[in-house]
Amino acid sequence: MVSTDPGMWIAAFLIFGFFTILIKDNIWFQICQMTIVGAGVAHALVWAIDRTKSYVIEPIQGSNPDYLLLVFSAVGLLSLFRLSKQYGWVGRYFTGFSMGIGLGLTAGTNINSMIKGQIVATLKGLSATNTFELFNAVVVLVSVVFIGIYFLFTIKPEALGGSVGWAQRLGRLLLMVTMGSSVPPYIAGCIGYTMAPLVMIVYDFLML
Amino acid sequence: MTEQLKNLLTFKRIIFVAFGICVFVPLVFPMGLPISVSDMTQEYFNYIESLPAGSKVLVLGEYDLGAAGNHMWFIDMWKHFRRNKLKVVALHTSTMVATAEKRLLDTMGFWNLQDYEYGVDWVYLGYVPGGETAMVSFHDDFQSIAVADYKGTPASELPLLQEFQDYRDFDLVIVSCWDYTIFARQWVTTPETPTICMVDTYVWSSAQPFYPETFEAMMNGMKGAAEYEILLEIPGRAISSSDALTLTMLVLFFTLLAAQVDEYMIRKKVVRKEVA
Numbered sequence: 001m002v003s004t005d006p007g008m009w010i011a012a013f014l015i016f017g018f019f020t021i022l023i024k025d026n027i028w029f030q031i032c033q034m035t036i037v038g039a040g041v042a043h044a045l046v047w048a049i050d051r052t053k054s055y056v057i058e059p060i061q062g063s064n065p066d067y068l069l070l071v072f073s074a075v076g077l078l079s080l081f082r083l084s085k086q087y088g089w090v091g092r093y094f095t096g097f098s099m100g101i102g103l104g105l106t107a108g109t110n111i112n113s114m115i116k117g118q119i120v121a122t123l124k125g126l127s128a129t130n131t132f133e134l135f136n137a138v139v140v141l142v143s144v145v146f147i148g149i150y151f152l153f154t155i156k157p158e159a160l161g162g163s164v165g166w167a168q169r170l171g172r173l174l175l176m177v178t179m180g181s182s183v184p185p186y187i188a189g190c191i192g193y194t195m196a197p198l199v200m201i202v203y204d205f206l207m208l
Numbered sequence: 209m210t211e212q213l214k215n216l217l218t219f220k221r222i223i224f225v226a227f228g229i230c231v232f233v234p235l236v237f238p239m240g241l242p243i244s245v246s247d248m249t250q251e252y253f254n255y256i257e258s259l260p261a262g263s264k265v266l267v268l269g270e271y272d273l274g275a276a277g278n279h280m281w282f283i284d285m286w287k288h289f290r291r292n293k294l295k296v297v298a299l300h301t302s303t304m305v306a307t308a309e310k311r312l313l314d315t316m317g318f319w320n321l322q323d324y325e326y327g328v329d330w331v332y333l334g335y336v337p338g339g340e341t342a343m344v345s346f347h348d349d350f351q352s353i354a355v356a357d358y359k360g361t362p363a364s365e366l367p368l369l370q371e372f373q374d375y376r377d378f379d380l381v382i383v384s385c386w387d388y389t390i391f392a393r394q395w396v397t398t399p400e401t402p403t404i405c406m407v408d409t410y411v412w413s414s415a416q417p418f419y420p421e422t423f424e425a426m427m428n429g430m431k432g433a434a435e436y437e438i439l440l441e442i443p444g445r446a447i448s449s450s451d452a453l454t455l456t457m458l459v460l461f462f463t464l465l466a467a468q469v470d471e472y473m474i475r476k477k478v479v480r481k482e483v484a
Contacts, residue, residue, distance in 0.1 A: 023221070043307065051335065051337045054356040055355060101341060105341060110393055113392045117421055122417075185411075185412040185413050187457075188453065188457060189408055190410070192410075193275065194227070196275070197274075202232065
């Protein structure tokens with residue numbers, strides 16, 4: 001039994017069309033590609049209008065209006081100046097403002113979570129009572145130290161004798177092991193992404 | 209065999225066909241390959257299972273439309289919420305996934321449930337714009353972001369949304385994400401409000417260092433979703449898809465092995481030639 005939902009038929013048409021690229025580039029694939037880009041932009045635009053209404057227009061029209069929202073909306077609108085050749089530079093104020101906010105939000109928290117947090121997590125394992133966990137923590141710590149040495153590009157191995165060169169080689173080996181171990185989940189993730197439309201075809205379109 | 213057919217049957221295309229067969233066949237004819245529940249999924253499940261009825265949960269979504277595991281997890285999670293009578297507020301940072309999730313809730317018939325009432329027991333906010341900036345605001349000033357739900361209903365008309373001021377009013381925060389770094393950076397929670405994370409398989413390895421310091425429990429994409437369905441005792445799409453995932457991984461393993469042997473043989477041939 002095949003689905004009677006017209007939306008599902010369109011979805012199936014697009015999914016099969018996208019998979020035809022595995023044979024070669026063709027008109028079906030190109031139609032699907034353009035359709036999905038157009039539909040994606042249209043969908044995002046509808047959402048943007050809807051959210052502008054919820055987050056800007058309605059709060060200003062309410063009993064306790066927040067006029068500061070108008071200022072920030074005006075900053076956002078500055079980005080449209082990019083469309084003009086003569087006044088395109090005005091759009092840079094918007095870019096600067098956005099980047100400033102982004103940096104402000106991430107700079108401090110990055111130090112806390114990505115550096116301090118990771119150092120604490122690396123060392124905390126050493127307090128484990130379970131032998132296997134303790135061994136694991138030691139391996140992690142040793143790997144961190146040697147990979148760190150590998151990235152000390154400012155020190156030439158010859159300058160400090162053979163020991164640094166040996167440590168850097170071990171660091172490189174550990175780095176490759178780490179990268180290698182992250183490949184299977186990455187590929188499994190890719191397969192998962194490929195499976196999503198096929199699962200949809202089998203269960204929602206073919207209704208098997 | 210014609211020349212045209214020969215050109216079509218390249219090694220790459222044969223692999224694609226093999227992958228296609230490995231996905232389609234187990235989906236249509238499930239093989240029932242065994243699935244063992246990992247400690248991490250068990251821990252993740254226990255976090256939700258241990259919450260008493262009426263506990264408040266915040267679900268933050270930040271993943272791609274193609275993340276099959278996260279979509280399967282979404283279905284299972286809502287079944288779990290309903291079964292345990294948890295009060296849930298959910299949102300997403302992607303417009304497309306917000307629509308897809310709404311469709312999943314439609315399919316499950318959640319909007320008109322009598323025993324799990326919308327607005328009182330659960331609220332779906334849909335797409336929340338602003339990315340990381342919005343997440344920071346959501347963390348500290350819930351009311352400024354939760355102004356309306358997916359359908360545009362104002363927050364004042366949804367009783368559940370009146371109960372929250374910031375993240376501390378929630379008993380548990382569940383993150384389902386691709387870019388876990390946003391939450392690792394911005395969602396510094398308290399022991400009273402733990403954060404658990406469903407991470408896409410794509411980034412599973414790189415997210416590991418954040419367990420258990422930042423995320424107190426973690427689950428791994430589609431594999432985790434299948435294990436979750438076993439624990440929940442509600443077989444769903446993740447279990448059905450796990451056979452396909454296992455088979456495709458096997459194909460991948462043998463393809464990689466064949467490529468390594470091929471590379472070794474080529475190098476051996478080159479060395480022999482050089483010696484000669």
